[in-house]
Amino acid sequence: MADNAALTRLIEPELKSLGYDLVRVAMIGGTSDPTLQVMAERPDTRQLLIDDCETISRRLSELLDEKDPIEGAYRLEVSSPGIDRPLTRLKDYDDWSGHEARINLAEPMGGRKQFSGELRGTGEGNTVHVLGKDGRDYAVPFGSIASAKLLLTDELIKATAPLSLEGADEIEEMEG
Template identity: 70%
Template sequence: MADIALLTRLIEPEAKALGLDLVRVAMFGGRSDPTLQVMAERPDTRQLDISDCEALSRRISEVLDAEDPIEEAYRLEVSSPGIDRPLTRLQDFTDWAGFDARIRLAEEIDGRKQLDGRLNGVADGTIEVTLAKSGEPFVFPFTSLASAKLLLTDALIKATAPLSTEGADRIIEKEA
């Protein structure tokens, strides 16, 4: 399988050159259908449009073709992180404080390896969550994180509504 740290080091400058923040680089699909997934976003809108995806995809393809860090054939998928986005950077836990998330820890802490809760923020490299079931605070080091993603809620949908609908298709129904 591919070296994700190496791929990230190759891809991140290409995203930055386009004014994008890299959210995640991952390989999926195993040997039968390997896919390199790259998630990025504009820092001001937390969104990515199709022209951003095209431009980043071209830049990544050029770099990976030149460096050839993946031995087998693979598909490249470039996308926005979506509404129920992964939380991969410490800053994500600050940016999305007040929203609900599902968190998986690399190792069990206080009898927990997976938890759902409201993100409260970050302090000194630790993340604080209010547990959904008990309402109790739970604090863990960022270094213990295996994966995390926002949970789709009405509050999240409202908060992530597009900043502009300019250029969006509209259906206007007229009475006969």
Template identity: 60%
Template sequence: MSDHAALVELIEPEVKALGFDLVRVKLFGSGEDRTLQVMAERPDTRQLVIEDCAAISRRLSDVLDEADPIEEAYRLEVSSPGIDRPLTRLHDFADWAGHEVRITVDEAVEGRKTLKGILGGLDGEAILLSDAKTGDVRIAFENINGAKLVLTDALIRATMPLSTTGADEIETEE
């Protein structure tokens, strides 16, 4: 059952039961280097701390061990989507409007399969983008192969941690 939709159906309810939103499930690699990557976030902060990752990992490990959906051996990796996060859900494109994004598509848009520009939000199920080379374009959500925010100063400011407690308490060994 290692098809993507089945993995999401297995994982998403467990992540939600812990109070998190599922951002992405991705199975990649081969042989002994196979990884099941699960990205999640807190709905209120869009962040995940290490304790959150540990809680999700423990919960998913039990469920995945019982269901055994992946035939080969794999490593489970639970993480936050990070600053230059992937945009995987339709509402992500509205939420991150105004930020720079790189989008790859299955079928060319304006003769291009990779577009980069400022995200303009949504028009129904179409993503609006001010592409640096082709101008304003509409991209059907189902045509998107991958989308990721581009790391910029504006994005860093928009994603500053809510708490920096302990950030200046780094201990080093001499």
């Protein structure tokens, strides 16, 4: 199975050339039915439209067929990171400052492997700042984070509302 870091190095420049930002690359599933999951976003909206997914999928399919970095058969899945998105890049913690997140560490820090609370951005030494549920401020080294994601809240829903509601009234009429 291919290494996620190697796949990221291959895929990220292609996405950049198409005008997208890479959020995450992951091989998921077992060895008998693996899926290459690519999450991307438009830098201006942090979202992807179906047309964007098609464009990315076609280009990545060509690239992956040409370079053949994955042994055996696999599925390619291209998607937007979604509302309760993973936080994979240092800049994500600044972009989503003020929103709630759950951070899981690779190794315990101060006896804890998980922090939940309000993101407060980043600081010196590539640290992520979190106002914990206990009211304490935590500075978590970015390199210690195993995984992190936004938590679904009303504030997050408002911040990620669709850019356009065009066609929504037609959908309501069809349902009504």
